[in-house]
Amino acid sequence: MELLPLSFFEWAETSFLGYIGKNYGGIYATFGQSLHLISLAVLGGSVLVSDLRLLGVLLKDVPSEVVADQAHKVFRIALIFIIATGVFMAAAIAQKLFYNAAFWAKMYALIAGILFVFLVRRPLLKGDHSQLNPLTVKLVAVASILVWISVAATGRWIGFS
Amino acid sequence: MINELLLQFAEWLYATGWSRAIEESFYLYNWIETTHVLTVMLSLGMLIFIDLRMLGFVMPTVSAVKIAQRLNIAMMVGFAIMFVSGLLLFYAKPVYTIQSIWFRIKMLLLLGAFVNAVIFHKRMMASAGTWDNEPKAPRHLQVGAALSLGLWAGVVTTGRLIAYDWYSCYRDLPGLLSWAAGCVAE
Numbered sequence A: 001m002e003l004l005p006l007s008f009f010e011w012a013e014t015s016f017l018g019y020i021g022k023n024y025g026g027i028y029a030t031f032g033q034s035l036h037l038i039s040l041a042v043l044g045g046s047v048l049v050s051d052l053r054l055l056g057v058l059l060k061d062v063p064s065e066v067v068a069d070q071a072h073k074v075f076r077i078a079l080i081f082i083i084a085t086g087v088f089m090a091a092a093i094a095q096k097l098f099y100n101a102a103f104w105a106k107m108y109a110l111i112a113g114i115l116f117v118f119l120v121r122r123p124l125l126k127g128d129h130s131q132l133n134p135l136t137v138k139l140v141a142v143a144s145i146l147v148w149i150s151v152a153a154t155g156r157w158i159g160f161s
Numbered sequence B: 001m002i003n004e005l006l007l008q009f010a011e012w013l014y015a016t017g018w019s020r021a022i023e024e025s026f027y028l029y030n031w032i033e034t035t036h037v038l039t040v041m042l043s044l045g046m047l048i049f050i051d052l053r054m055l056g057f058v059m060p061t062v063s064a065v066k067i068a069q070r071l072n073i074a075m076m077v078g079f080a081i082m083f084v085s086g087l088l089l090f091y092a093k094p095v096y097t098i099q100s101i102w103f104r105i106k107m108l109l110l111l112g113a114f115v116n117a118v119i120f121h122k123r124m125m126a127s128a129g130t131w132d133n134e135p136k137a138p139r140h141l142q143v144g145a146a147l148s149l150g151l152w153a154g155v156v157t158t159g160r161l162i163a164y165d166w167y168s169c170y171r172d173l174p175g176l177l178s179w180a181a182g183c184v185a186e
Helices: A006-014 A016-023 A025-054 A064-092 A094-098 A101-125 A134-158 B002-014 B017-024 B026-041 B043-054 B064-092 B094-098 B101-127 B139-161 B175-180
Strands: none
Touching: A006 A016, A006 A064, A006 A094, A016 A025, A016 A064, A025 A064, A025 A134, A025 B026, A025 B043, A025 B064, A025 B139, A064 A094, A064 A101, A101 A134, A134 B026, B002 B017, B002 B094, B017 B026, B017 B064, B026 B043, B026 B064, B043 B064, B043 B139, B064 B094, B064 B101, B101 B139, B101 B175
């Protein structure tokens, strides 16, 4: 199911961003694609650092509250960059994306990921972690890793389908 | 001479059965590529955290050397997956890739990043214990961390650009560029 009408995608392609991305391949590939990938490294790193800490895999001798707080700060910045570069890339090929199943799969995964971070994960991890059920914490960490891997993988498959 | 040899080697790889099998398999090739791309979250994700700690941007209250040592294993697992999936991607398209100027720049940047990391590690361990709990690493280590971030940004960028044929040998490239891309006169 599409979240936005085709007319929106038609407009996006004629917008200034769409025009730049369509006509300047070098800018599209560097400020769009490459910066998107660099942001993915930062975003994925922040997710993995805190989730692997919650799972007891790494940084076991650093308080998990410190790791989660610091990683979340980095996550927010990376999210802004990855969405900005993503919108830029999408504008250039907007009409094609409307008919691309992987694109919509990614949008749903992304919405799920953002809602999960800001409505579930962050509120839960804000306080003292020793007050939380350890199993809940581990499930949240696993869910977080899975949802962001889904976002990245469906994103990559936009280009293959 | 070196370009001829590299091309011969790539052509030999191209003619092997597995190389053709991977490139011709839609799902196998694309999943190897997806693995290569997604693993930046682990390899570069950890590396970026270590470098940002040295520069004082993350976890300033936690020992910098501790962060570097604790994230090192996860980062190395990531780089091992990157290396294997990267080799397979090269093996699937050896002739195209060996004649890509972007691939060649990427290999040079990788070499630079590796040398930088070795020097950084040596220098960090030499002075460890004296500054670990400072929010920022000493100036010479900060330079190493910033260089690391820059080099890896270059590796990702040139890696992504391998997919583009703007400077491929079938185009009419000026002499130096043609040599640098590894083009061989027929």
